[in-house]
Amino acid sequence: MTFHARKSYAILSNMESKTQTKKAEIVQQLQVDRKKLLNRQLLPAWFHVASGILAAMYVITPILPTTDRSTGYIFLLVAMLLFVYMAQRETGVKVSGGGAAGFLVLLSIFAAVTAGHIVTLALVSLQLSWWSILPAAAVMSIVITLSKTYEKLLKNRIANGR
């Protein structure tokens, strides 16, 4: 226990105005507040789908002419930032990082998107551009699932007090 915690302990334990029940009620109320926060959506449902669509769009960018690709990348980056901003505004909550597990989920998203992009590049070089719809669809479903997993992780961290 830190010095401040010890000081608070000494003072609180001597307080006559706060009965034992009241102290327990305060702690219970903090847990109720935490549950209320957990019942809210930390990320709106559309955000998962939108992230999946953006990831799929990134995967199929190799089918665009080389000159148009950088515009496409910038558009996707701006769209992603805008979606994050809109999601925070909608839920009223800015969440912090999901810890090691959250980092792994984000890394998995990155790996899936990169792998999908590489597969599409290979398909385009083999002049099988239409087949790039398959990796794009696969990446979209993976990203939607992982995005939902990330939200669950964030909720677990809040439930466990980080």
Next chain:
Amino acid sequence: MGADRSIDTVIHAPMRLRICGMLRHVNAIDFATIKDNLGITDSSLSKHLTVLADAGYVTVKKESSALRIDARRVVWVKLTKEGGRAFDDYVKALKAIIEDDR
């Protein structure tokens, strides 16, 4: 009570403790969301936030909202490191007392 004078009166108020408790587990929360969760009025929440901000326990950041048709600002409230420490110490002490009395 003489000892009471040295207690952290900022966080000792139940509503302010609850505000810190909500903020403890996230990066920041919108003013309206805190108000909804606590079920208090705008003015009451503003007063509590002013006390917490003056003590350096929270930061209040206003952002203009292009997404809202009434162009009102969105107010983000964030717990500072000092606020987090004060909250943790207070709750730790509270829980220890409850445990000791059992």
